[in-house]
Amino acid sequence: MVKQYFTYDERLGINLPSLQSDWEDYPFMEQQRILTHWETIRGNIPDRIQYLEKNINAKQEELNNENDFLKSCHLNSQIASLASIINDLWIWFRSNQTVTEAKMHS
Template identity: 55%
Template sequence: MNYFVLNERLGIELPALEREWEGYSETERANIVEQWELIRGSIPDRIFGFEKLINHKQSLLYEEENFERSCALNSDIAELASRINDLHIWYRLNQEIGVRRHD
């Protein structure tokens, strides 16, 4: 069974659990946590990739003289920053799961 589904916006798989955490067996929980830790390990690289895109768009913005194009670049930068924020939230989620796992 697959407990995760690809989130295209963030470029990673996110949990798609059908039951409460306690509704899974110990083995299932261990498998879910193990798979999540692998996914979680890829988050810093995703953040780095989005940061590179932001830096590129900021350099384009610095040179841009067309107001409408500047607005579009600002919007793109804001969306990328939002993705980074969401990835930080998902990255911290593992800390909560790890604590629950040991209770």
């Protein structure tokens, strides 16, 4: 079962690889199954980012109309948190692209 090699990351909202052994210790067919499952997850990252961007836009609109300083600070904090999640998702999306391509073509 491939899902045992992934752990759900609450903050990012996706499953991330969680391998217990070195990559080379897994049989080739298991590596392929892991990579295929990761590609499915990875393929959904842009949709997750788009969803978070919509949340940011809504919070920015709310911030534009907010006159209460403390509420504005809270909204800014939420926006920064969402932006940080987006940044981390892009890192996962891009960094593993080269690893996946290299492993699938070897």
